[in-house]
Amino acid sequence: MKNLKRTFILSIFILVLSLAVRAQTGLKNGDVAPNFIAKDSEGKSINxxxxxxxxKAVVLFFYRGQWCPYCNKHIKDLQDSLQSLNAKGAYVVGVTPETNESISKTKEKTKASFSLVSDRGYKIMKDYRVDFVMEETLASKYKTYGIDVAKNNGATDAVLPVPATYIIGKDGKIKFVQFDTDYKKRASIKQILAIL
Structure with missing residues (x-):
C-alpha cells in the first residue's frame, strides 16, 4: 500500500512536470539528426x-532515469524485442542525464543489453530539443519522495529529457518521432517495427 501511494504521488508530480515542459518541441520527421559521439555505460564508443x-537505422530514445517506472517499462519492452529490432537492421541507443552508476541500476531493473549513454552536460538532449530544467520547487518535492534528480545526474541542476524516441535512417534523417510531454506515452514496439 505504501508503494502504491508513493507511485500515485510520484505520478502527480510527473504530471505537473509534463505540463511545464510544453516549451520543448523536439525534432521533426525529415530533420537531419544531429551527430553525437559518446561512450556508453560499458565504455563502448557510440558515434x-x-x-x-x-x-540500416538507429532507434534513439531518451529516458528520465532509473526511478521512473514508465521509463523502465519502455526499456524492458525494447529489450524484450531487441532481436526483432536488430533483425530489421536497427541499433538501439538510450540516452539519459543520469550517471553511469544510475544506469547500472536501470540495467539491473530492465536487463537492458543495448547501449545506454550518460549525457553529461546535456549536449545530446539539447541537440534533440528534449532537455527540460526542473523548477527548484518541483525538484525539492521529488526529493521528499527519495528522488534527487540532480544527484542522480551527478550535477548541481535538475535536468530531465522529455521522453522521446527517434528512428534515424541510413541517410541521417529522422524517419519517426515520438515526442510527447505526457510522461505515460512512449513509442510502442509495434510502431517502431512498422517504420523499420
Missing part, C-alpha cells in the same frame, strides 16, 4: 554517423 554506416 551516430558510424552506427548509420554499419546499420
Amino acid at each position: 551516430l554517423k558510424q552506427l548509420l554506416k554499419q546499420n
Whole structure:
C-alpha cells in the first residue's frame, strides 16, 4: 500500500512536470539528426554517423532515469524485442542525464543489453530539443519522495529529457518521432517495427 501511494504521488508530480515542459518541441520527421559521439555505460564508443554506416537505422530514445517506472517499462519492452529490432537492421541507443552508476541500476531493473549513454552536460538532449530544467520547487518535492534528480545526474541542476524516441535512417534523417510531454506515452514496439 505504501508503494502504491508513493507511485500515485510520484505520478502527480510527473504530471505537473509534463505540463511545464510544453516549451520543448523536439525534432521533426525529415530533420537531419544531429551527430553525437559518446561512450556508453560499458565504455563502448557510440558515434551516430558510424552506427548509420554499419546499420540500416538507429532507434534513439531518451529516458528520465532509473526511478521512473514508465521509463523502465519502455526499456524492458525494447529489450524484450531487441532481436526483432536488430533483425530489421536497427541499433538501439538510450540516452539519459543520469550517471553511469544510475544506469547500472536501470540495467539491473530492465536487463537492458543495448547501449545506454550518460549525457553529461546535456549536449545530446539539447541537440534533440528534449532537455527540460526542473523548477527548484518541483525538484525539492521529488526529493521528499527519495528522488534527487540532480544527484542522480551527478550535477548541481535538475535536468530531465522529455521522453522521446527517434528512428534515424541510413541517410541521417529522422524517419519517426515520438515526442510527447505526457510522461505515460512512449513509442510502442509495434510502431517502431512498422517504420523499420
